[in-house]
Amino acid sequence: MIRLSLLKELAHTHGTPIFVVDHDAIRRNYAEFRRYLPRVHPYYAVKANSDPAIIRTLFVIGSSFDVASIAEFNLVYDNIRDLPAEERQNYIWDKVIYSNPIKDRRTLQELDQYKPLVAFDNSEEITKIRRYAPNAGLALRIRVPNTGSMVELSSKFGASPAEAVDLIAMASDAGLVVEGLGFHVGSQCANFENYVQALSTSAAIMEEAQTRGYSLKLLDIGGGFPVRYDPHVRPFRELARILRRELDRLFPKELEILAEPGRFMVGSAATLVAEVIGKSERDGKPCYYINDGIYHTYSGILFDHCQYEIKSFRKGPKQISAVFGPTCDALDTISQAEALPDLKLGDLVYTENIGAYSHASSTWFNGFPPAKVVHVNE
Ligand SMILES: Cc1ncc(COP(=O)(O)O)c(C=O)c1O
Numbered sequence: 389m390i391r392l393s394l395l396k397e398l399a400h401t402h403g404t405p406i407f408v409v410d411h412d413a414i415r416r417n418y419a420e421f422r423r424y425l426p427r428v429h430p431y432y433a434v435k436a437n438s439d440p441a442i443i444r445t446l447f448v449i450g451s452s453f454d455v456a457s458i459a460e461f462n463l464v465y466d467n468i469r470d471l472p473a474e475e476r477q478n479y480i481w482d483k484v485i486y487s488n489p490i491k492d493r494r495t496l497q498e499l500d501q502y503k504p505l506v507a508f509d510n511s512e513e514i515t516k517i518r519r520y521a522p523n524a525g526l527a528l529r530i531r532v533p534n535t536g537s538m539v540e541l542s543s544k545f546g547a548s549p550a551e552a553v554d555l556i557a558m559a560s561d562a563g564l565v566v567e568g569l570g571f572h573v574g575s576q577c578a579n580f581e582n583y584v585q586a587l588s589t590s591a592a593i594m595e596e597a598q599t600r601g602y603s604l605k606l607l608d609i610g611g612g613f614p615v616r617y618d619p620h621v622r623p624f625r626e627l628a629r630i631l632r633r634e635l636d637r638l639f640p641k642e643l644e645i646l647a648e649p650g651r652f653m654v655g656s657a658a659t660l661v662a663e664v665i666g667k668s669e670r671d672g673k674p675c676y677y678i679n680d681g682i683y684h685t686y687s688g689i690l691f692d693h694c695q696y697e698i699k700s701f702r703k704g705p706k707q708i709s710a711v712f713g714p715t716c717d718a719l720d721t722i723s724q725a726e727a728l729p730d731l732k733l734g735d736l737v738y739t740e741n742i743g744a745y746s747h748a749s750s751t752w753f754n755g756f757p758p759a760k761v762v763h764v765n766e
Pocket of ligand 1: 612652
């Protein structure tokens with residue numbers, strides 16, 4: 389957690405709203421992931437927060453990357469642009485996965501020169517990859533339970549386990565190389581049983597594939613590693629203990645295992661500081677209007693289904709209050725029930741753990757720009 393006095397100082401220097409990214413926290417999260425899951429290579433899911441400085445910090449400490457669009461690919465590529473061609477190619481092959489199962493043909497055409505590893509989950513995609521990116525390696529994404537995860541993904545992506553080996557066979561028959569299998573248990577997955585089931589399904593598919601003559605080299609256990617937005621979320625080390633046990637029980641030592649953590653790397657690494665720009669009372673409830681909202685850093689409330697706590701620097705007896713963003717839309721309601729002291733115009737408020745899927749979906753709606761990003765401990 390960034391010191392409150394530093395947050396105030398930064399707000400004073402830069403104005404508000406500011407989105408303060410603590411790079412020490414990113415390095416700590418990465419180190420924690422490596423420490424508790426030494427067998428798993430983390431590929432940072434750039435979509436969680438694609439700020440180039442965040443990518444740079446993770447690049448420097450040796451992270452691999454999960455990208456899901458050409459723009460994200462290029463943000464990672466910027467870090468290796470000056471390497472000799474062979475080293476650059478090896479980096480992409482070893483450390484980048486294009487994880488979006490659905491790819492525009494133009495994207496595939498552009499990607500093909502880099503021979504990346506790409507995800508797929510259906511036969512149409514095999515036809516497209518064969519035609520436009522025949523040099524790519526493939527990872528089949530399967531559908532696994534997303535029960536209880538904050539963001540559900542299985543209604544959109546993942547081949548049914550029953551058709552998995554047929555799809556691997558189809559891709560091989562098309563002359564493509566299927567390197568492995570992957571899944572995503574849903575983002576902010578506090579139900580660790582999802583991982584247990586997904587691993588067991590993956591092991592069964594790999595065994596069936598082996599029997600049919602397809603030997604897979606890698607397993608991608610996706611993202612979903614939860615941030616402790618509240619104390620009910622069990623710590624990462626508990627999930628890691630379960631994962632280590634299941635990975636060792638179900639898969640051979642030589643299998644390469646990778647993961648695509650997004651939220652886990654950056655969620656706890658940023659704090660938003662905003663300012664009270666208006667105040668009223670409606671139906672007896674204090675209402676505060678602040679200069680960041682649902683169309684901006686708090687967009688995660690809508691898109692990510694994440695509920696954030698708003699804290700004030702001012703002390704005093706608290707009352708249930710409403711907090712609104714700055715735009716003219718009533719959808720721009722951050723909270724109808726936030727415990728806050730009596731705030732004054734110009735007071736600062738802040739929200740911790742707002743690093744993932746927040747600034748990434750900020751807009752310019754109504755002419756209000758996204759919060760200014762301020763990096764500390766870079
Ligand atoms: C394919 C894929 N990989 C990784 C992630 C990152 O997931 P998380 O932020 O839950 O770790 C996502 C998130 O939507 C995703 O779709």
